[in-house]
Amino acid sequence: MSASNASTTGVPAITSFPSRRLNLWAEKIWRVAGAVNVRTKILGMVLALTTMLGLAVTWQVRAVMTSVFADELENRGVSVAGDLASRSIDPILLNDTYALHQLLRETVLNHPDALYAFVLDPRGEVLAHTFGDEGFPVALLNPDGIEMSYNMHGAIRHWVYNSNEGLVHEMIAPIMDGKAGVVRLGLTEKRLQAIIDVVTGQMLLTTLAVAMAGIVAAMILTWLLTRPILDLVKTTQAVGRGDLQARAPHWAEDEIGTLANAFNQMVAELEASQRAIAEKEQARHMLLKKLITAQEEERKRIARELHDGVGQVLTSLMVGIRTLQRSDVAQQEERIDELCMIAGETLEQVRTLSRELRPSLLDDLGLAAALERHASEFARAYPGVQIDLHCALSGRLPTPTETALYRIVQEAMTNAARHGKATVISVLIGQRNDSVQAIVEDNGAGFDVDAVRRRQSSVGIFGMSERAELLGGTLDIESSADGTTVYAEIPL
Amino acid sequence: MKRLPRSCTLLIVGWLLIAAAGLSGCSLGLTTNAAPFIDLQERTPLPVAAPAEVAHLRMGVAAILSPQGTMTSYSALAEYLSRKLGRPVDLVQRRTYAEFNELVERGEVELAFICTNSYVVGAEKFGMELLLAPEIGGESVYYSQLIVPANSPAQSMADLRGKVFAFTDPMSFTGHIYPTYLVQQLGETPETFFRRTFYTYSHDRAIEAVANGVADGAAVDSLVLDYALQRKPGMSERLRIVHKSEAFGIPPVVVPPTLPPRQKAQLRELLLTMHEEVEGRIVLHDLGVDRFIEIDDAAYDGVRRLVQATGIR
DSSP, rough: HHHHHHHHTTTOOOOOOHHHHHHHHHHHHHHHHHHHHHHHHHHHHHHHHHHHHHHHHHHHHHHHHHHHHHHHHHHHHHHHHHHHHHHHHHHHHHHHHHHHHHHHHHHHHHHHEEEEEEEEESSSSSEEEEOOOOOOOGTTTSSGGGGGOOOOOHHHEEEEEEEEEEEEEEEEEEEEETTTEEEEEEEESHHHHHHHHHHHHHHHHHHHHHHHHHHHHHHHHHHHHHHHHHHHHHHHHHHTOOOOTTTOOOOOHHHHHHHHHHHHHHHHHHHEEEEEEEEHHHHHHHHHHHHHHHHHHHHHHHHHHIIIIIIIHHHHHHHHHHHHSSSSSHHHHHHHHHHHHHHHHHHHHHHHHHHHOOHHHHHHHHHHHHHHHHHHHHHHHTTTOEEEEEEEOSSOHHHHHHHHHHHHHHHHHHHHHTSSSOOOEEEEEETTTTTEEEEEEEEEEOOOOHHHHHOOOOOHHHHHHHHHHTTOEEEEEEEEEEEEEEEEEEEE | OOOOOOHHHHHHHHHHHHHHHHHHHOOOOOOSOOOOEEOOSSSSSOOOOOOOSOOOEEEEEEETSHHHHHHHHHHHHHEEEEEETTTEEEEEEOSSSHHHHHHHHEEEEEEEOOOOOHHHHHHHOOHHHHHHEEEEEEBBOOOOEHHHHHHTTSSSGGGTTTTTEEEEOOIIIIIIIHHHHHHHHHOOOOOHHHSSSOOOEEEEEEEEHHHHSSEEEEEEHHHHHHHHHHSSSHHHHHHEEEEEOOOEEOOOOEEEETTHHHHHHHHHHHHHHHGGHHHHHHHHHHHSSSEEOOOOGGHHHHHHHHHHHHHHO
């Protein structure tokens, strides 16, 4: 389901979650993440990491500080309230309201978190307080929520209420077990909250600074990462425009470096193959030229052959037949024999000419028979050359293959005898694994194969290769001072 | 610098939003539970205490004990009297004997437990009237006892020369007049005899001062000392009595001269019969007293003689 979805939208499915919704989300995220460039991705990662780390640490520190400060405030409140309760005993019992007021006032002044303090007598009347002249917040006398939530610290009650001064922790300490009244001390969280806020602010600033440093680091990292890639892109474009000399600079031994190496190697191979193609093209061009020339030569030779041989003979036959009209019977007998012999020679000449043009045996009896005939004719033409021919074919081959092999062997033998001055030529034709091989080995002088190929002077060698390659085969030539071997292999 | 691409800006804005969300989550108070709200700005003058419907009996106790000690010891008596009289009894204390005598003189207390010298002075000055005196162990006498820390080598007042001495109250007989008398017997004055003296303004504090080594010696009311040695664990190991005076009349219960005779009679009757009922006996036991008895002014002649001898007023 998800795979088909992804393929229809053209975005590759990177993950496959069991839920379709998850897959849709993954797809959406990937669409956004995939659309931004590497710089943004790295920047995003760095920012995400620093921000998350900074926020998590800030949150954690804040939570710990909050809890520690709350405990500390509570403990301090309890100890101050307890102290206040014991120090209020004498002023209360001696009815020294001024001393009691001073005690409360100084306690509140000396404790930065203390908001107020007041003392109630056992009847619940306020004996002294620190609210000053403007009156007393009477709502404090009978607070609503106090019975719902308070903690006991020994005899001291602690409860928390909200006020226009923020959250207030109130400690209620009995004086002389309540016989002399209670003292109530209000502590505000404001100062501690401010400290926490300052610390939080500092940590956030640090996070911001680290994030900024992260951005710079990410920029450098991005530059380091993308520079080789961009160079590679530039090189690719240059190669695309046809500049096969272009090479990607190798920056580092990392994956991108490996990619650049592979790319450079590819371009080098491309260049080599391009050069080979160009060479081949040039050779082909020359071959064509030579073929045309050869064709003309061949036509000239045939024309000459026809004109000089067959034409002359036919002319003399024609003259002989004219003279036969006019000669006597005795002479006629002799003359006819002579003319028959001339016609027979002419027929032989025409046949030879025809066979040279194309051996009919190849079409009629196949490669083996054609080569047998060629070998015997070759032996007649080059009497000093010994020829070993082994043809191991199970049956007829396709006509193009037979023609190609026949011509390749013919050319190789001619070269061996003509150029190599070989005395022994061994020809081996065999069939193996859906292909047919021809090996022509001689003991001639040999030649520099590469030099000949490079010079593109030998139409013969190029022609052999072309014939093999046209049929999807290969042709290799090995040559040394001891002789030359031509291997041709054509798939069936 | 090159302008950041739009997607990049979006990313940054996104992270800032997350940061803001994280912070807002943090900005709670130290305490998170829902607390009730009290408006501290809304202030009103404190309500004036309504005048008591029933007149309170004001029972004064002089600072023989510390205010806390007095409260502990006498609150039961106050409650008892309150129940018997059917009206609230306020326990009134003052820091010094002198201040307290003024209260009695002005009639601001209707019943007072005071020191012998305070009575001697008050009777002479404004006719302070004896009501009763406590009886302990069949006697109505007490002593001044000279105490030193348990580890002190002192054996008598003479050994305390050049030491730090704690007086209780300038008007105290046992805590000031009697030790002054002893020093005078040695031919000296406290100012020259002791290196330094100070007032604790109650006997229990003087005992604490000696026990804690704040003072090298003090003279205290035998009744208070006995009470402290009985009630405070470990106190007897921390101090030593080196001298006990002759017997003097016990600190009395007095009334101001202005108290109506009927009320005086009612109070006398109440206190005199306390020991006859269980409830009263419990209160008396807490005070360390067996019962209250009638006493004659002559019982305080010994005190008068010594006061005159020292010349302290």
